[in-house]
Amino acid sequence: MDVRRLELLRELAERGSITEVARATHRTPSAVSQQLRVLEREAGLPLTEKAGRGIVLTDAGRALARSAADVAVAIEHANALWDEFRNDPTGEVSLATFPTGGQMLLPGTVKRLDAIGGLTLHCSDRDPESDDFPALTADFDIVLAHTASPAAMNWPSNEITVVKLMTEPLDIALPPGHPLASKELLDPEDLIGERWIGVPWGYPFEKAIQDISTAAGTPMNVVQRFGDTRVTEAFVANGLGIAILPCYTAGGAYRSEIVLKNLRGVVSERHIFALIRPDRAERLAVRTVVDALRAEADAVVAANAHRNPPYPA
Amino acid sequence: MDVRRLELLRELAERGSITEVARATHRTPSAVSQQLRVLEREAGLPLTEKAGRGIVLTDAGRALARSAADVAVAIEHANALWDEFRNDPTGEVSLATFPTGGQMLLPGTVKRLDAIGGLTLHCSDRDPESDDFPALTADFDIVLAHTASPAAMNWPSNEITVVKLMTEPLDIALPPGHPLASKELLDPEDLIGERWIGVPWGYPFEKAIQDISTAAGTPMNVVQRFGDTRVTEAFVANGLGIAILPCYTAGGAYRSEIVLKNLRGVVSERHIFALIRPDRAERLAVRTVVDALRAEADAVVAANAHRNPPYPA
DNA sequence: TACGTCCATGTAGCGACTCTACACCGTAGC
DNA sequence: GCTACGGTGTAGAGTCGCTACATGGACGTA
Known part of the structure; x- marks a missing residue:
């Protein structure tokens, strides 16, 4: 339910590996892995599964990642309104x-x-x-x-x-x-x-x-x-x-x-x-x-x- | 830009006073006041103004509160998808x-x-x-x-x-x-x-x-x-x-x-x-x-x- | 089969963040 | 004037998420 974690899931869907997500978000792989683990516990169902030495998203994980995109759009829309009000693109x-x-x-x-x-x-x-x-x-x-x-x-x-x-x-x-x-x-x-x-x-x-x-x-x-x-x-x-x-x-x-x-x-x-x-x-x-x-x-x-x-x- | 703070702003728009928001969200008024203060600093423009012994939202504050509602909808949509996947309304x-x-x-x-x-x-x-x-x-x-x-x-x-x-x-x-x-x-x-x-x-x-x-x-x-x-x-x-x-x-x-x-x-x-x-x-x-x-x-x-x-x- | 590499994942500890408790101040009403 | 009410500051405590480092499994190569 936490937005930051959802955003990580979405990054994972886009980039395919925890290491890549960590690099893109300036974190250690450990941090990413931990957060995804918490997200999975909250979700109550597996979001990823092992594939070779990496992982892939499950169907549920992909679906959640997609809805995470909607959340991101809503948040950025709020940010845009923000900018609009002070009339100053930042x-x-x-x-x-x-x-x-x-x-x-x-x-x-x-x-x-x-x-x-x-x-x-x-x-x-x-x-x-x-x-x-x-x-x-x-x-x-x-x-x-x-x-x-x-x-x-x-x-x-x-x-x-x-x-x-x-x-x-x-x-x-x-x-x-x-x-x-x-x-x-x-x-x-x-x-x-x-x-x-x-x-x-x-x-x-x-x-x-x-x-x-x-x-x-x-x-x-x-x-x-x-x-x-x-x-x-x-x-x-x-x-x-x-x-x-x-x-x-x-x-x-x-x-x-x-x-x-x-x-x-x-x-x-x-x-x-x-x-x-x-x-x-x-x-x-x-x-x-x-x-x-x-x-x-x-x-x-x-x-x-x-x-x-x-x-x- | 933090979602939890945006949600507080939205509660304020709905309930009209910090004390009421604090009661509804099970927090102390001080906590609410602090968070709104941070939000305002991030926004870079005043979101509230004094009115008698209370406060009212500025136009910018109201607009942001409205977009906070959109964010909430997107988040709950993700939650719903979640429930849908484990087929178990929780x-x-x-x-x-x-x-x-x-x-x-x-x-x-x-x-x-x-x-x-x-x-x-x-x-x-x-x-x-x-x-x-x-x-x-x-x-x-x-x-x-x-x-x-x-x-x-x-x-x-x-x-x-x-x-x-x-x-x-x-x-x-x-x-x-x-x-x-x-x-x-x-x-x-x-x-x-x-x-x-x-x-x-x-x-x-x-x-x-x-x-x-x-x-x-x-x-x-x-x-x-x-x-x-x-x-x-x-x-x-x-x-x-x-x-x-x-x-x-x-x-x-x-x-x-x-x-x-x-x-x-x-x-x-x-x-x-x-x-x-x-x-x-x-x-x-x-x-x-x-x-x-x-x-x-x-x-x-x-x-x-x-x-x-x-x-x- | 043994080894190195890559990727994910645990553990300990540190730092940041946000809450509470409490005090203070201005406003409104009696 | 006093009292009630609403909002705001400060100090401290708990929580949370991060890093650093170590572990373990999967793949490729000698």
Whole structure:
């Protein structure tokens, strides 16, 4: 019945082991184990059971953990009301981002927050191969995530608050001297036979390249695979291949050595979201940051409107 | 941010004074005062202000108290899930009733609960002049309440869970030898000139007598006023006047010395409810008792169906 | 089979927290 | 004025949850 203990159970459900919970909550495993033991005694039924050298939650444990989330939401709602009343979002907000998203949105967002004043935003980037964005919400207030298609968004929407920020077109990146660089719009067939600089298996852009292959009727020839777009850009700028890159962020140091072209006939875009655990989403400070992110995303889209013609069907 | 402190604030909002909160929560006023002080320091803004020799909540305090109720609901929801899982409603349930309601429903309800087994129901009756039924929900899990008209139910439905149990007709009680006792149905005009045994000012039945006066076009002559229906019944049985009494409960020791007659043209009935504070309503034990109350109320209505003809409009 | 590692869990003791007991102060009513 | 009442301070005691350290079982490897 004690809320702090319930919260521990919920952490256990999210993280899977007592040691991990202890690390996340800055306690010793012994303390966590003791508290869970008390909770189990109060509950009157087993909440965990041994599994190998670790433990797993029982059905009852999982159910209780879920209701613990509701309690957390109610408590954070009270905290938010609190902040609202003194009109002063307090505390620190942590944010995890994928590299290109952070590059595109975070400087502007931080400037917007500085203009408001009062709260501090701690950002850090996470390796983009981690396609398990929702898991990061246990450690960060806000997680920036992207997917190739909204259909691939198999995130549990009742356990994760999803805020759509923007849709960014994916363009074909060519070196300036490339024969295709003079065309206004590219068709998938144009790209047959090109050498591609792709992404590692499982990265979001992979799907876009597959779609192009399907539309062209021939598999694309991916000769390199990089996770960091700056490496990709360096290769393209040096004439070593073509690539598919997010339209608003591509370029950077190679702005004058890369040409971006719209692709016709294939829906190539990525969708960028903010993911937040519902209880954290209640905090006024968190909501303020999300609002700033949305405003910044809108501004980026507006600033790039001229390069973003409507796609033919 | 501590839940126990929030709960204290909520008690303060409900009860209005620190001393009362201390009494209700089995603490000393000093302890309550200290905890509220800490809460206020955490909040960073004043939650209470002095008023005479007592205190009142500020707007912020009231708002926080309201969100504390949401937290309580979430916590009790978790507790209920708990009970659900071990399939065993635990703990004790307290119930406050008005006398005739308790007489009519509680014996059967307790029998039903005994058949299920496992939980204990503590009942006590409260003076019926207390028309402030909702306030009792702070001290009892379930409060049985009645009103003459549902319109008079000005209970805040978002702060109180209201469960309708039954509608009980109000009949005219006559001594057996009374001239009107031979009529099948009575009209308001029949009652002009009768001596009435009424209820104290403010009791629910008062409205029914007023409605009859309006329908008859003449004020009724109330010569006695009793809160306890047994006294009223004794007077009616002894031929000292007529009265309006709840159909299913009237009689008792005077069953053979009282005649009950339906009244035509006036909607005379009382509505019986169970009132529960939303957080308490989450408990499985409480819901089990409410279910038993509803079943018993249905049974009482069914058993009396023959005396309950539909009212002409 | 023996060993090291990992994870969960006991035990002792320390520190923080929240309660009680009691004293004090301001307000209201006789 | 006195008395009653409600709220607030202070000192001390009990409880609770944490750490530090030791124990024991499960898995992987030599």
